Every structure is written in structure tokens, then in C-alpha cells.
Amino acid sequence: MVNIPKVKLGIAAVSRDCFPAEISKERRQKVVKACELQNIQIVEVQTIVENEADVLKALDEIKNADVNALVVYLGNFGPEGPETLLAKKFDGPSMFVAAAEETENNLIDGRGDAYCGMLNASYNLGLRKLNPYIPEYPVGTSDEIAGMIGDFENIARVIVGVSKLKLIGFGPRPQDFLACNAPIKPLYDLGVEIMENSELDLYESFQQHKDDSRIPSIVKEMEQELGDGNGYPGILPTLAQYELTLKDWAENNKGASEYIVFANKCWPAFQRQFGFVPCYVNSRLASIGMPVACETDIYGALSEYIITCATKLPATILDINNTVPKDMYENNKDKFNDYKLNDLFMGFHCGNTPSTCMKNFAMKYQLIMHRLLEPSKEPDISRGTLEGVIRPGDITFFRIQGTADCNLKCYIASGEIIDVDPKSFGGIGIFAIKEMARFYRYVLIAKRYPHHGGVAFKHAGKVLFEAMKMLGVQDIAFNQPPSMLYKDENPFK
Structure with missing residues (x-):
């Protein structure tokens, strides 16, 4: 790190x-x-x-x-x-x-x-x-x-x-993902520096890194990491060029700060102009403690960084994405132990989770972007994801968020990833959190949290809770047991 x-x-x-x-x-x-x-x-x-x-x-x-x-x-x-x-x-x-x-x-x-x-x-x-x-x-x-x-x-x-962090963003939030948009004033209150840039700034810097002499060594690193999962070797030099672009931007723009994270626009114009999806590079930077949050999610980037500091382990950011089908639940009851069906969900993203956090992985293409941008063609500009099943084990879901009235709130929920094949695409795993259904309704929905959550690959709730208190976060939510009703939860249900 x-x-x-x-x-x-x-x-x-x-x-x-x-x-x-x-x-x-x-x-x-x-x-x-x-x-x-x-x-x-x-x-x-x-x-x-x-x-x-x-x-x-x-x-x-x-x-x-x-x-x-x-x-x-x-x-x-x-x-x-x-x-x-x-x-x-x-x-x-x-x-x-x-x-x-x-x-x-x-x-x-x-x-x-x-x-x-x-x-x-x-x-x-x-x-x-x-x-x-x-x-x-x-x-x-x-x-x-x-x-x-x-x-x-x-x-x-x-x-x-956090006190010595600079958060660098490229591009505005996508129109259909305004849930990731939040005021930056609370970040200044934490002492985080903000540097927001245009995608044109990123593109210009990327072009300046063409034929960079360091590209072959980065490609070699990627080849060693991917091994047999190197499904699209032809895209690696371009991905290496992008990785160097971000690393150099971080080094050249630290200013008075010591640590850097990114929140970058990553679709759909990105694919058309840069010629790839950046997920694999995002995964590699997260593995060294420099998270790159998808979809210009500034608070997602901060959440990943806080997790990384708390655990000294790589973190990822995932969508709290889809339910587990009932037949999958019934067919794997021995592995789900005493979890109820609505305690389970699938955490997913396109392919940004570090390889060390994956049970298996391979370089692939982003299926959703492929459908949108190059249907009925061999994958080209949609290449660049790191896909596979996220490894089973203990996790903590965490997010810190700025509110519309410029306050801070967060949630912390401990659970685990179950060793069951999700049978889907992207970087994905089946997550189990006790009383997730109630947490989903009375925290995620009731408190207006976006779909992105940071994932720590260990139980880190104790450290995160105390750190949030020291940072002055007043609203710290968690997955409450049945004996503890949430605000506005119906006691007669």
C-alpha cells in the first residue's frame, strides 16, 4: 500500500x-x-x-x-x-x-x-x-x-x-446516475482537498502518454497478474498508457496533500474516445491503495479510501445490485446456513475489484457497454473489465455520504460473501448481511443512499464506527437486530 x-x-x-x-x-x-x-x-x-x-x-x-x-x-x-x-x-x-x-x-x-x-x-x-x-x-x-x-x-x-487526502475527479456525474451526486462542502469540512477536472483534461494527458517508455513494463506486470485470464492481450498497451496517465496525474497534482484518490467518468463517451473501459486499471490502482471510483462517485472514492486505511487491505466499490433467485437459494441452502433469502443480495460492478479479492478472474469486455455501443460486433471499445466471482469471506459494507443540506452520514454493515456461484457476469458475489431487508428499507432507502457501497474484505465495523465518530459524523447507521426498531419502522407488521 x-x-x-x-x-x-x-x-x-x-x-x-x-x-x-x-x-x-x-x-x-x-x-x-x-x-x-x-x-x-x-x-x-x-x-x-x-x-x-x-x-x-x-x-x-x-x-x-x-x-x-x-x-x-x-x-x-x-x-x-x-x-x-x-x-x-x-x-x-x-x-x-x-x-x-x-x-x-x-x-x-x-x-x-x-x-x-x-x-x-x-x-x-x-x-x-x-x-x-x-x-x-x-x-x-x-x-x-x-x-x-x-x-x-x-x-x-x-x-x-483523510486529513491529508486530495480527491481528484474527471467529468460530471452521468445524467442517469445523479444518485452519486452530492455537495462537496462536507469534504472540505473533513479537510479533504478537491480537484475537479474535465474529461478533456484527462484525454489530453492520456494522449501525451502515447508511446511512453514505461508502457512495456506495465504490460508485463498486467500479463503476470492476469496469467491464463488474459483474454484480450491486444488492449493491454492502451490500458497501461491509461494507468500511467492516472499515476502521473496523481504525482504531479498532490500539491499540499500526501494521498490521492480518483472519481472518474467512465461511460459512455469514454469508450468512444479512449477506446476501452477503464475497469481493470481501476482495480490495479485500488490494489495499491489509490481507489478510482466509478461514475464520478466522489463519496464512493472517499469510502473506499477510508476502508483501505482502516484495514490496510484493498477495497472495492460495488452496486447493491440484484436479488438472489429463490431457486438458487433453495438449491444451496446448505451453504446459506441460517440466512433468510432477503438477507442476501448480489454485489456487482463491471470489473473494478482487485484480483487479490477475487476467487477467479479474467480480462473480459463490458457486456452492457457492448450492447449499447457496438452491438453485433466483436468487442473492441468495450474491452477492459476484470471479471469473475469475488472471493468468499468476511466483509463490511460501508459508505460515507454528503447530504443535500451539507451534512455527513454513513452506514456500516458487517456480513460475508457466500461461496456460491452467482452465475452472472462482471465482478460479482453473493453477499449475506443479517436483517438486510430491513437495512435496505430503513437505511438505504429511507436515508436516501445511492446504489454504490464500499466493500472491506474483513469485519472492520469497530474501527470504522470509531473513526466516523472522531470525524464528527453524527448519523451512523448499521443493520439493526429485530429487537431494535428503526425510526419509522412499523412495530405492528
Whole structure:
């Protein structure tokens, strides 16, 4: 992954001056040791923060160590003013956790009262209008705190990535896909930079990459990746030319940002002018952490990127596309386990899912575009998809979306892909999400979400939920169990 942040964690212990600072120091050292045992790298800030002067000394240490995600550790009660000032002056995401008492044999001189201090810390964080990560139960032993820090590392990667992201778009949204259109103002609120361009800009740059000396090496990479699935080798040099066009555009237009994602117009004029469909190239860029969302879906691109940061794995974007036929369900009941028919749907897109996320794959042509643009002809300008069955396993469907009134909302739904042949075309799989029918009605429809959803290839709901809270997203929907009614859900049905 070349397009996501490397998180460098630091831990700073704090101490209230009427408590022995040695308690915080010793407990901090134990947390650092526990992190090492859990393969979590963390910088140990030596300054114990007791007052504002210590805050400045600690910040110097943190800056010199290039720490970009900070754990504020209450080894004892802690000084609520300095500890929250430390978080305020630190330029990055922070986390607050507190030490549990260690033994019944040391509750006089060795009692830290961090359980109490965490309450005061939270109150002072509110006064400063800070929004750090505070775990579900933020008090624990050194081993437990290390586990919480492991979660924070993934959450912090999302926050840092979004804060240094530029989203580049080419072309307006297709007329018949206005569902993907949304105001960009909330992206600025997140700190995401936006660069919108004409398709002519992209086409001009593409033409300038004709006969680029790097094309043969990219073609070789593609041949190795596709193997026996290289159904249309003649299109590879053109696809390589396009891949280089996007990579160079990203590098040349980072500006003050560090990370790039794309949201590109991809049909129907694209095929007529460029001479191919871009799906396979989109899949390859997603595999290195630079998602390219279809149909100029800017929030789809952001969703994919957030997923990639949260998991350190490639993501994809799919249509929540079609139902599973009843006979397919009946014929494969042993594989669907206790899922109901309406818990299932097919996730599909033309061919943009990375090959590492596919059970099988091959270079093909886009059937729908072929029907539209070159019926009764051998595929030519419709070539360029990566098609096959998406591999079975755990998934999380996720989307962040801007609303018409310029607020942010998102949904998170964990499930799995079932190992059943969808018997269809494109990049496709059969998805199972508990209570999907209700989620479909009372979240996707009721909250006006578009058909595109980002797919994480693991259960990542915990990290995504906390990251969305830190980013200030107020409306976080999920697939609720039957015992929990959605807003406006009929209780008498």
C-alpha cells in the first residue's frame, strides 16, 4: 500500500502532582512492554506530564520522534488541564486511556485512581471541544491497554489519511446516475482537498502518454497478474498508457496533500474516445491503495479510501445490485446456513475489484457497454473489465455520504460473501448481511443512499464506527437486530 499513511504511535504518561509520578512511569513502561509483545510499535515519551511546562517538553519529544498519533495515558489520576492541553496542541489524532489498579496488596501507596481521573479528563476534553478516541471501557491493565492501542492505530490511520487526502475527479456525474451526486462542502469540512477536472483534461494527458517508455513494463506486470485470464492481450498497451496517465496525474497534482484518490467518468463517451473501459486499471490502482471510483462517485472514492486505511487491505466499490433467485437459494441452502433469502443480495460492478479479492478472474469486455455501443460486433471499445466471482469471506459494507443540506452520514454493515456461484457476469458475489431487508428499507432507502457501497474484505465495523465518530459524523447507521426498531419502522407488521 503506497497511498496510505504510516502511523507512528507515541505514548505520554500524565501524573497529578499530589500522586507519585513514579506510578505513571512504571505503568507506562509496562504498557510499552505489552505493546512490544503484541507487535505494536510505539514511541515512549519520557516526559511525565504534570504541568503546562511538561506539556511543551513532551511536545518537543513527540515532534522530534515524528509521532503522528498520540496515546495520553493516565497512569494515575492525572492533571486534567495539562493532559487535555497536550491533546489540543498535538497535531494529530489522540487517544485517552487509564490504568486499572494492579493488586490488592498495594492500594495505599500504589493506588493511582485513574478510574476517577478519566472522568475529569473527559469533562475537560468537552470544555476544550476536543474529540479524541476513548475506547468502550478505557480503563485496563497493561495488556488490555495495548489491545486498545492496537485498535487506535487503525482508527488513527483513517484520521491521518483523510486529513491529508486530495480527491481528484474527471467529468460530471452521468445524467442517469445523479444518485452519486452530492455537495462537496462536507469534504472540505473533513479537510479533504478537491480537484475537479474535465474529461478533456484527462484525454489530453492520456494522449501525451502515447508511446511512453514505461508502457512495456506495465504490460508485463498486467500479463503476470492476469496469467491464463488474459483474454484480450491486444488492449493491454492502451490500458497501461491509461494507468500511467492516472499515476502521473496523481504525482504531479498532490500539491499540499500526501494521498490521492480518483472519481472518474467512465461511460459512455469514454469508450468512444479512449477506446476501452477503464475497469481493470481501476482495480490495479485500488490494489495499491489509490481507489478510482466509478461514475464520478466522489463519496464512493472517499469510502473506499477510508476502508483501505482502516484495514490496510484493498477495497472495492460495488452496486447493491440484484436479488438472489429463490431457486438458487433453495438449491444451496446448505451453504446459506441460517440466512433468510432477503438477507442476501448480489454485489456487482463491471470489473473494478482487485484480483487479490477475487476467487477467479479474467480480462473480459463490458457486456452492457457492448450492447449499447457496438452491438453485433466483436468487442473492441468495450474491452477492459476484470471479471469473475469475488472471493468468499468476511466483509463490511460501508459508505460515507454528503447530504443535500451539507451534512455527513454513513452506514456500516458487517456480513460475508457466500461461496456460491452467482452465475452472472462482471465482478460479482453473493453477499449475506443479517436483517438486510430491513437495512435496505430503513437505511438505504429511507436515508436516501445511492446504489454504490464500499466493500472491506474483513469485519472492520469497530474501527470504522470509531473513526466516523472522531470525524464528527453524527448519523451512523448499521443493520439493526429485530429487537431494535428503526425510526419509522412499523412495530405492528
